[in-house]
Amino acid sequence: MYSRERLNEKAQVIKMDDLLLQKIAGEFGTPLYVYDGDRIESQYRRLKGMLPKEFNVYYSLKSNPTLGIAGLFRGLGSGIEVASAGELYLALQAGFxxxxxxxxxxxxxxxxxxxxxxxxxxxxxxxxxxxxxxxxxxxxxxxxxxxxxxxxxxxxxxxxxxxxxxxxxxxxxxxxxxxxxxxxxxxxxxxxxxxxxxxxxxxxxxxxxxxxxxxxxxxxxxxxxxxxxxxxxxxxxxxxxxxxxxxxxxxxxxxxxxxxxxxxxxxxxxxxxxxxxxxxxxxGRYLTAESGVFLTQILYTKECKGLKYAVCDGGSNQHANSAFLGRHIRNNFPMHVLGKHELPTELTVVGPLCTPTDVIGQKVMLPAVTPGDIISIDKSGAYGLSNSPLFFLSHPLPAEVVHYQNKTVIIRERGKLEDFVKGQSFIPEMTPLANS
Ligand SMILES: Cc1ncc(COP(=O)(O)O)c(C=O)c1O
Incomplete structure (x- = not known):
């Protein structure tokens, strides 16, 4: 048995490597958010360790509003800061x-x-x-x-x-x-x-x-x-x-x-x-950002007027921050291609949307890629999904998983096509049945 301290030391060195991420992507599909629960735990303990013992940490749910992550923070003894009735509902459901x-x-x-x-x-x-x-x-x-x-x-x-x-x-x-x-x-x-x-x-x-x-x-x-x-x-x-x-x-x-x-x-x-x-x-950010990655798979590669493109299955609709939306500085998020280490060349990474703003990596230096390769947008555990225009162009929500204590568990199912009509209704005279 590890003592609590020993476990914490261990948690700090566990890192999700490419092999593990490839395995997880194979099992759960892409686009996918993967969070390293051990890293979240160690970030929480690091922050607590920087503060006098009388201080309490409140997890800002807005950075990653999922039951899975909120439940992890509850288990660690954190308080929670919410910013809407929806977040309050989630916090209560998470057992706070x-x-x-x-x-x-x-x-x-x-x-x-x-x-x-x-x-x-x-x-x-x-x-x-x-x-x-x-x-x-x-x-x-x-x-x-x-x-x-x-x-x-x-x-x-x-x-x-x-x-x-x-x-x-x-x-x-x-x-x-x-x-x-x-x-x-x-x-x-x-x-x-x-x-x-x-x-x-x-x-x-x-x-x-x-x-x-x-x-x-x-x-x-x-x-x-x-x-x-x-x-x-x-x-x-x-x-x-x-x-x-x-x-x-x-x-x-x-x-x-x-x-x-x-x-x-x-x-x-x-x-x-x-x-x-x-x-x-x-x-929020300090606790979750560095423990999450967004995995998006390359569907097509192409060249256009001298620029090389990789078109991926997940884009700015699911990770707006990486596409500079809502940020005033146009910097690329750190990213890498899973399992590839060849010399990098310039590549522009885009999502599937029909808008030129759907660029999640502009002229990034990455190894040569082919369709099927998976790009990991790193440091995506905070304000990834929660800060994205998810309804834009009706792509199902990506799944979210947590890897924690050597197990990978799903914390949000992949969205379904039906989600986009949920709660909607026809103008009565115009229902497909009325017209037939
Ligand atoms: C009132 C308030 N508290 C907490 C946070 C979380 O901030 P951070 O993710 O930088 O820790 C925010 C973020 O905007 C906020 O507005």
Whole structure:
């Protein structure tokens, strides 16, 4: 028997190699997402290890909203951060205790708030006073106080995030300049209980200095607000934005530096914070990105006006991020051809869609390929399927599998043609039967 520590050491060295990926693709078909569960586990433990022991990690479900991965995080002891009623439903189905669930979104509907209240989740992170008023009404109908944390868009703009979500004009949170007014209004909402503060400064941060500066600034702000507006800080959600390197020139953040820096920050502030405060970070990308690959098989190769193309069975409809959609920098995701190591030549990798934007690798250097070869788009475990226009051109959803502790299990079945008409109906006069 391995001890827990020994198992963790082992998990860090297990890597899905090409032979294994080829075997998995043979069994489950392509296009296919494959996630390395052992790697996810080790990422979770690494992140926990960088933070003081009092800190809790909330898995950001948006990065990979599957029961399989969410269930893995639940098993590891993680909390979960959800951004819609759909994600909340999934989190509950995955067995999360409502006390480990937080809900953040600038546009929660009344129905979504009622659903969250009904399940008594730990915190609804409110993003406006109008939202707090709605929660107050819901609480008053149930004669119960509802726990909320106030999401703030602070005045500080500590650069470093790939996509900034605070310190600049955004739809997220309550602007720091409006807090006096906001706290005044909150005072009159007797069914809303302020339990804490939330700030999320942005995603894809690769500078340890910036992450630390953000965290420290958020703690200071929360302490000032708790003092000024006289509420007990039970929950302090520092966001996160822990990034991973994808492109040439990017390097991982310095994990040792983060661990030492966080310990120093914690040493400075722990005694100023109330005992037992729930110190939280949220993370999706760091926990899942590097453990997933998207496997797409080459259907055809062709040349056109001097460019070599590989046309694959899965494209930007299933992995929009790799096709530069929603990103401002046109960089190729890291990718490789399974089992091929010859000298690379230039190849443009495209999907099956009839749009010129369906390019998942532009002029990439890859070994010579033939139809049947499988291309692995690496670092695809976060915001792959969840950030893709899946309905575009009606290709069935790819299957998703997890390889964990030497077993490969399917966590989402491949989609079917019927999926595209599910829930649809004809104009009555125009049903095929009416016309026959
Ligand atoms: C409020 C909030 N929390 C957490 C996350 C997850 O970020 P990441 O995947 O960078 O960890 C996001 C991503 O946009 C977010 O908006």
């Amino acid at each position: 205790d409502p006390r480990d669930i937080i809900f953040t979104s600038p546009g929660k509907t009344r129905e979504e708030l009622e659903y969250a209240v009904e399940h008594q989740i730990y915190s609804i992170n409110i993003e406006s006073i109008a939202e707090a008023e709605l929660i107050n009404q819901i609480g008053s109908l149930r004669s119960r106080q509802i726990n909320v944390a106030i999401r703030i868009n602070p005045d500080f703009n500590l650069s470093g995030a790939g996509i900034k979500m605070a310190g600049v004009p955004t739809q997220f949170g309550i602007d720091q300049s409006q807090l006096a007014e906001a706290f005044q209004s909150l005072k009159s909402l007797s069914f809303v209980k302020i339990i804490g503060i939330h700030v999320y400064t942005g995603t894809q941060m690769l500078s340890t200095q910036n992450i630390l500066a953000n965290m420290e600034a958020i703690i200071k702000l929360a302490l000032e607000l708790a003092e000024q507006y006289q509420f007990k800080l039970e929950f302090l959600d520092l966001g996160g934005g822990f990034g991973v390197p994808y492109f040439p020139g990017e390097a991982p953040f310095d994990e040792t530096g983060l661990r030492q820096g966080m310990a120093a920050v914690w040493d400075t502030y722990r005694n100023q914070l109330p005992g037992g405060v729930n110190m939280a970070v949220e993370s």
